[in-house]
Amino acid sequence: MKRKKLEYIRFLIDMGESLIPIPIENKNADKTMASETPMKKSDGGKIAPTISESAKPENDAKSAADKESLLDEFYQQIKNCTKCPLHRSRNKFVFGAGSADADIMFIGEAPGGDEDRTGIPFVGRAGKLLDRILAAAGLKRREIYIANVLKCRPPKNRDPLPAEEEMCLPYLHRQIEIIQPKIICCLGRVAAHALLHTKANMSDMRGILYKFREIPMIVTYHPAALLRSDKYKRPTWEDFQFMLEELEKIKRSA
Numbered sequence: 294m295k296r297k298k299l300e301y302i303r304f305l306i307d308m309g310e311s312l313i314p315i316p317i318e319n320k321n322a323d324k325t326m327a328s329e330t331p332m333k334k335s336d337g338g339k340i341a342p343t344i345s346e347s348a349k350p351e352n353d354a355k356s357a358a359d360k361e362s363l364l365d366e367f368y369q370q371i372k373n374c375t376k377c378p379l380h381r382s383r384n385k386f387v388f389g390a391g392s393a394d395a396d397i398m399f400i401g402e403a404p405g406g407d408e409d410r411t412g413i414p415f416v417g418r419a420g421k422l423l424d425r426i427l428a429a430a431g432l433k434r435r436e437i438y439i440a441n442v443l444k445c446r447p448p449k450n451r452d453p454l455p456a457e458e459e460m461c462l463p464y465l466h467r468q469i470e471i472i473q474p475k476i477i478c479c480l481g482r483v484a485a486h487a488l489l490h491t492k493a494n495m496s497d498m499r500g501i502l503y504k505f506r507e508i509p510m511i512v513t514y515h516p517a518a519l520l521r522s523d524k525y526k527r528p529t530w531e532d533f534q535f536m537l538e539e540l541e542k543i544k545r546s547a
């Protein structure tokens with residue numbers, strides 16, 4: 294346990310923390326037990342997570358180069374999308390970024406102001422914090438892939454509307470299908486709700502290994518939540534540990 298505390302302190306330092314809180318024992322540590330299939334919580338069944346999208350995706354991408362060219366082709370097909378009203382106010386369409394052959398795919402909610410200006414996901418304050426979290430977890434941004442549920446910015450960064458999600462989600466599904474990551478990490482409530490078809494609280498969705506079209510998937514806080522409150526740092530660190538442990542298991546069993 295001492296080692297875990299030291300790792301957590303190192304994580305906070307890597308994230309740029311100057312005042313290091315003393316880590317407390319996590320009463321819900323047993324929640325981080327993983328299963329090969331989605332698990333229901335044992336605390337009275339507050340949520341019964343939907344096993345999302347059980348159909349296996351078509352795996353038409355054989356190599357990194359194939360995936361790269363399929364992603365590029367797909368980007369060209371959808372970059373001028375006008376399926377929902379958000380196209381009218383967008384500056385840039387934000388497709389996704391990173392390695393087409395990534396082991397880990399992170400999924401956020403929608404572009405914000407900085408993303409809308411640049412066309413790149415997670416480049417604002419939350420994106421910079423995500424970079425630090427990735428570095429603290431030993432991950433490089435160029436090795437992972439990041440995309441959002443919506444490709445265009447909702448006005449004033451409001452939550453996506455159900456109709457917008459319905460229009461845009463097939464694009465994300467196709468990206469997942471092409472990349473075929475070994476594990477997916479939903480960043481925040483909106484992405485988790487969109488992929489799991491649930492309205493559960495974040496605290497109830499964490500620490501559970503789901504499967505999305507046969508791909509293991511976990512849920513953690515959006516980096517913007519960590520900017521709002523320090524209390525999300527410890528659980529985020531735990532979720533990243535959980536994800537990396539699961540990824541190791543997947544690689545070992547491959």
Ligand code: SF4
Nearest residue numbers: 374377380444445461
């Ligand atoms: S949010 Fe998605 S569905 Fe709506 S216009 Fe943009 S790309 Fe098309």
